[in-house]
Amino acid sequence: MQPTSPAAPSTIATGAPVPCVTAMPGLSDAQVMLSHIEDIINDALGKPGLLTKQATAGAVGTSGGITIKVGIDRDKLDEIRAEIAQIKSILKK
Secondary structure (H helix, E strand, C coil), X not given: CCCCCCCCCCECCCCCECCCCCCCCCXXXXXXXXXXXHHHHHHXXXXXXXXXXXXXXXXXXXXXXXXXXXXXXXXXXXXXXXXXXXXXXXXXX
């Protein structure tokens, strides 16, 4: 029995080439990133907020002087910021 050589790194066991992963995301990845941002925001909005009395008279977008503050974890904000930066770089191409 002859020893078999290991498969080349660019092929899988069936001999089919493994798709290359690009270093920079493409336009098709932007939808996935935007969906992830939307999921983070929806998750934050699903948590109970903190009701506060609006200090500024005549504020726009409030109802009866009450605002609701939504809390979000710092690491989630960092994820959003990173994905927005990637989407901006995609759109500049």
